[in-house]
Amino acid sequence: MSHIKKAFEQGKAFIAFLTCGDPDLETTEQLIKGIADAGADLIELGIPFSDPTAEGPVIQEANLRALAAGTTTDKIFDMVRRVRQTVGVPMVFMTYANVVFSYGTERFLETAAGIGMDGVILPDVPYEEKEEFAPVCQKHGLDFISLVAPTSNDRIKKIAKEASGFVYCVSSLGVTGMRSEITSDVGSMVKLVHESGSVPAAVGFGISTPEQAAQMAKTADGVIVGSAIVKLIGQHGREALPFVADYVRAMKEAVGRAETRAQE
Amino acid sequence: MSKGRFGIHGGQYIPETLMNAVMELEEAYRHYQCDPQFQEELTGLLNDYAGRPSRLYFAEKMTKDLGGARVYLKREDLNHTGAHKINNVLGQVLLAKKMGKTRVIAETGAGQHGVATATAAALMDMECEIFMGKEDTERQALNVYKMRLLGARVHPVTSGTGTLKDAVSETMREWTSRIADTHYVLGSVMGPHPFPTIVRDFQAVISREIKEQLMEKEGRLPDAVLACVGGGSNAIGAFYHFIEDPSVCLIGCEAAGRGVDTFETAATMTTGRPGIFHGMKSYFCQDKYGQIAPVYSISAGLDYPGVGPEHAWLHDIGRAEYVAVTDDEAVDAFEYLSRTEGIIPAIESAHAVAYARKLAPQMGRDKIVVINLSGRGDKDCAAIARYRGEEIFE
Numbered sequence: 001m002s003h004i005k006k007a008f009e010q011g012k013a014f015i016a017f018l019t020c021g022d023p024d025l026e027t028t029e030q031l032i033k034g035i036a037d038a039g040a041d042l043i044e045l046g047i048p049f050s051d052p053t054a055e056g057p058v059i060q061e062a063n064l065r066a067l068a069a070g071t072t073t074d075k076i077f078d079m080v081r082r083v084r085q086t087v088g089v090p091m092v093f094m095t096y097a098n099v100v101f102s103y104g105t106e107r108f109l110e111t112a113a114g115i116g117m118d119g120v121i122l123p124d125v126p127y128e129e130k131e132e133f134a135p136v137c138q139k140h141g142l143d144f145i146s147l148v149a150p151t152s153n154d155r156i157k158k159i160a161k162e163a164s165g166f167v168y169c170v171s172s173l174g175v176t177g178m179r180s181e182i183t184s185d186v187g188s189m190v191k192l193v194h195e196s197g198s199v200p201a202a203v204g205f206g207i208s209t210p211e212q213a214a215q216m217a218k219t220a221d222g223v224i225v226g227s228a229i230v231k232l233i234g235q236h237g238r239e240a241l242p243f244v245a246d247y248v249r250a251m252k253e254a255v256g257r258a259e260t261r262a263q264e
Numbered sequence: 265m266s267k268g269r270f271g272i273h274g275g276q277y278i279p280e281t282l283m284n285a286v287m288e289l290e291e292a293y294r295h296y297q298c299d300p301q302f303q304e305e306l307t308g309l310l311n312d313y314a315g316r317p318s319r320l321y322f323a324e325k326m327t328k329d330l331g332g333a334r335v336y337l338k339r340e341d342l343n344h345t346g347a348h349k350i351n352n353v354l355g356q357v358l359l360a361k362k363m364g365k366t367r368v369i370a371e372t373g374a375g376q377h378g379v380a381t382a383t384a385a386a387l388m389d390m391e392c393e394i395f396m397g398k399e400d401t402e403r404q405a406l407n408v409y410k411m412r413l414l415g416a417r418v419h420p421v422t423s424g425t426g427t428l429k430d431a432v433s434e435t436m437r438e439w440t441s442r443i444a445d446t447h448y449v450l451g452s453v454m455g456p457h458p459f460p461t462i463v464r465d466f467q468a469v470i471s472r473e474i475k476e477q478l479m480e481k482e483g484r485l486p487d488a489v490l491a492c493v494g495g496g497s498n499a500i501g502a503f504y505h506f507i508e509d510p511s512v513c514l515i516g517c518e519a520a521g522r523g524v525d526t527f528e529t530a531a532t533m534t535t536g537r538p539g540i541f542h543g544m545k546s547y548f549c550q551d552k553y554g555q556i557a558p559v560y561s562i563s564a565g566l567d568y569p570g571v572g573p574e575h576a577w578l579h580d581i582g583r584a585e586y587v588a589v590t591d592d593e594a595v596d597a598f599e600y601l602s603r604t605e606g607i608i609p610a611i612e613s614a615h616a617v618a619y620a621r622k623l624a625p626q627m628g629r630d631k632i633v634v635i636n637l638s639g640r641g642d643k644d645c646a647a648i649a650r651y652r653g654e655e656i657f658e
Contacts, residue, residue, distance in 0.1 A: 050555040051424060051541065053433045054279050054440070060423055073553050097277050097540040102554030124277045124540070128266045149281035151443060159280075170281060174441030 003118040004042065004143050004165040007090045008200040013041035013222030014213070014252040015202055017094065018229055018244075019062035020045050021071025023237045025079045030241055031233070036089045038245040039252035041222070044121065047076055047095035054123040056177025058227040062234060073103055077115055084116035092119035092145060092165070100133065109136050119143035119165045127159050138164070148193065149173075150184040160197035166222065167193045171205045177227045179206035187219045210254030217258035225251060268457020271580050273573035276456040278436075278543045285443045290458040292363045297465070302362065309354045313387070314344045316351075316469065320477035320634070326604050333487065333627035335620060336634045337607070338474050340498065347610065347639030348467060348498040349380035353449060355466035357384035360447035367391040367442075370449040371435040373400055373428035373494070374565035374612065375407025376639055377451030382416035384449075392416040395435045397427040400564045407643060425558045428494075428568045432542055452495025453572035456543030460573050467501025474634055475505050482632060488513040488623065491636040492615040493586065494530070494566035496575045498638035503584060513585065515623070516575060517615040519561035520588035530559035532571040533579055533586035539570075546576040562591040562651065565612040565639075593618040595651055598641060610639030611648065 007013045016035045020028050028045075035043055048066035052059060080091070093112055100108045100122065112120065119142050125133055127146065134144040143165025148156045150173055160167055169189050171182050186203055193201040203216045204224030213223045232247060233240045267290075268274045276286060296302040310316040319339040327335045340348040360368055368390050372378030378394040385392035394411050398420040401408050411418050424430035432455075439448045450459045453467070471489070478486055489506055491499035493516035506512040521529040529535055532547050539548035541556060549557040549569040561567045578584035594611055597618035602608045609617055616635050624633050641648075649656045 051429065051433050053436050053542070056437075057423070064424075067555060098548070098550070098554040098556075100554075101540050101545075102537075102550060102552070123279050124543070126276060126278060126280050126283050128276050128283070131266075147280045149279070149283075151281050151284050153284060155280075155283065170279075173281060173443065175437045 002143050002165055004090045004092070007042040008166065008221050010041065012217045012255045012258060013202060014039065014248070014255045015042045015044060015222050015224040016040040016229055016248055017044040017046060017224065017226035018233060019048055019059060019066050020076045020079065021048055021066030021069055022062040022230070022233055023065055024069050025071060025075055027238050027240065029079050029083050031244055032083050033087055034241045034245045035248050036087045038248035040089060040248050042090045042092065044092050044094045044224070044226070045076070045080070047073055047093055047099050049096040049099055052096060054175055056175040056227060058231050058234065059176050062230045073099060077111055080115045080117065090118045092121055092143070093117055094121040097122050097124050105133060105136055109140050109142060113140035113142050117142065119145050121145040121168060123147060127155065148189060150189065156189065156192045157196040160193045163197050163199045166200045166202050167197065168224065169193065169201050169203045169220065171203050171207065171216070176205055178208040182206050182212065186216060190219045210250050213251050214254040214258040217255045223255050268461060270574045270577035273544065273546045273576040274457055274460060275545050276543060277540050277545065278456045279440060281440045282443070285439070286456055286458065288363070292359060293458055293462050296359055296362055302358070306355055306358055309358065310351065310469065314350045314354060315342060317473045318342050320474060320481065322481070323605050326601070329604060330621060330624040332625040332629060333631035333633045334629070335624055336478065336486070336632065337637045338470060338502065338634055340470065340636060340638045341607070341609065341613070341640035345376070345380045345383050346642065347376040347380065348470060348501060349377045349451060350383070351469055351501065352451070352463050352466040352497060353377070353380040353384045356447065356449045356462065357381070357388050357390060360449070361388050361390065363447065365445055365447040367446045368449050369393045369395065369435055369438055369446055370451060371428065371431035372396045372451065373431065373567060374563065374643065375400065375404040375411070376565060378416070378418070379407050379410050379414070381449050382411040382414035385416060386414045394418045395421050395431045395438065397431045398422045399426040400428065403564050403647060404643060428564065429556065436542070452497040453500045453574060454495040454542060454544060454570060460544065463497050464500045464504060464574060467497050468504040470498065470501035470636060471503060471505035474502065478632070478634065485509055485512055486634045487511070487627065487631040488515055488633045489636065490515045490517060490616040490620050490633065492517045492566060492612045492638060493571060493575060494519070494568045494612065495570070496572040498636055500572060500574055502636035507583060514578065514583065515619065516584055516586040517589045517619045518586055519563055519566035519615060520590040521560040521562070523590055524588045528560035530561040530567050530569065531588040532569065534588045536569070541570055544573050546573045547571050562594065562647070563611045563615065565610070566615065587619055589615040589618045595648055597621060598644065598648055607637070608641035608645070609637055610641045611644040613638045614641070
């Protein structure tokens with residue numbers, strides 16, 4: 001069984017994202033520990049990319065801050081090696097295809113597995129292109145996380161059927177970032193994922209408040225939050241830890257509440 | 265290997281949100297490509313509205329001056345809106361209209377593709393929004409005004425380096441947020457499949473005409489075809505019908521900027537390596553960790569860190585040759601063609617003229633060189649004047 005599945009075993013999962021190296025890797029290391037201690041069930045580590053085409057302004061800026069601070073893939077690998085000695089929660093890399101491809105797909109994925117990562121999310125690698133990455137992930141024991149979107153329609157079945165780890169359900173059209181309202185029919189997307197495959201469905205894009213998280217957790221197995229956390233890091237820089245930890249605790253609690261209600 | 269491959273290059277590296285949109289586009293294109301009524305309508309627009317076929321002009325003075333191969337200029341600069349861009353845009357906007365779309369969006373570098381898209385949108389009653397790097401809106405203020413005059417909204421892009429690549433990224437983001445009524449009119453032979461194929465097919469009219477026109481004038485094929493390459497749409501258009509004719513040298517002229525040994529360059533084939541970006545696998549200027557490099561060229565239209573996947577493949581198999589031309593050489597050629605032939609070329613096209621000035625004298629007088637003059641240079645006059653230290657007002 002993949003390590004990622006454990007994230008969903010204790011009930012509804014709260015999944016936190018942050019960009020590695022924003023504002024620097026020492027801070028990222030503290031934040032990972034803090035986020036894990038605050039109750040996150042899975043952590044997505046963003047490897048910064050110069051041109052993150054699936055991201056809204058908040059994460060775009062975090063990517064640029066991290067790169068400006070001299071963050072590189074190798075330095076992130078070193079940081080993960082250190083952090084893995086104390087942090088046990090499942091972790092996945094989220095980055096763009098070119099970061100993996102230009103490092104050498106085999107070399108990147110072998111290293112990622114070796115330092116204790118559990119999977120990768122590549123938002124610019126759809127179902128049609130996954131043969132280049134997914135089998136290599138599998139070979140090294142990593143889950144290649146598939147995404148489905150509100151426009152996926154009849155594609156959801158085949159994507160979910162071959163999915164590994166969990167299915168990342170993109171809640172809304174457009175790029176990452178906080179939204180006041182989520183209008184897509186997330187419920188049916190999740191239902192289709194459940195009917196078609198055997199892995200959990202986590203919802204991300206646009207979620208920032210505990211109310212939204214609770215709402216999404218009614219149907220989904222997990223809730224993913226990125227921009228809201230990255231925004232706190234952007235605001236508080238090296239002092240962000242207490243703010244991020246409080247936020248993660250509140251969100252985890254909201255996700256848990258949804259579950260209690262669901263069971264009642 | 266997935267669809268839309270040119271050797272290892274091409275593919276569809278895009279967010280899942282866009283997948284059904286590109287599949288719908290491919291299906292529609294396959295259908296209308298074989299639809300005689302669509303083709304007739306498009307040919308009508310190209311001929312009566314855009315002014316095709318464009319002339320193939322024998323540059324006699326330039327030929328005499330260079331003392332070697334006979335030089336012909338394919339006058340894409342004489343098309344409506346002043347560049348080859350209109351060929352692709354009329355095709356795509358007509359296709360979008362047939363698909364029931366009511367809104368088109370596009371990126372632009374120098375502004376030529378933005379102006380062409382705004383033009384076709386005005387003609388075919390489509391809502392139009394153009395994304396242009398902030399730096400480029402300043403370099404090409406006149407084109408920004410033209411787009412607005414034509415009824416388009418222009419969004420200056422401030423993310424990243426504020427140039428063409430960021431305009432492409434921002435247009436992709438916009439498309440991801442609004443797909444149902446919107447078509448992305450990609451301006452070059454790049455991006456995810458099926459764009460490199462669609463844009464190439466719409467631009468291939470250039471080489472089809474060169475072949476016919478030269479056959480009429482000289483009774484034979486050219487020995488070399490030269491074109492500037494940013495994303496590579498005018499070049500693939502000029503090359504396409506000669507790919508199967510091995511005697512014809514195909515030469516793409518990239519922007520070396522201040523030189524390929526400096527960081528201020530946009531010569532992708534010369535300084536880049538394989539990567540995955542903007543929906544495609546191809547050559548990209550990037551660092552060892554795959555971060556896309558900031559590129560530079562005096563020409564806003566060639567200021568792009570990648571190149572279309574079909575060019576990458578033509579390069580890999582050795583069918584086409586790619587050479588780098590510096591800002592200085594391009595500006596010299598801009599002035600040279602103006603004085604010698606009374607034709608002011610776009611600074612992009614001047615890169616091809618510059619290489620022809622080196623190549624033609626080395627070839628025999630019985631040889632023939634065709635330069636694809638992809639655009640006219642009115643838009644560049646103020647910038648070239650500034651380059652030469654003269655401050656003029658547009």
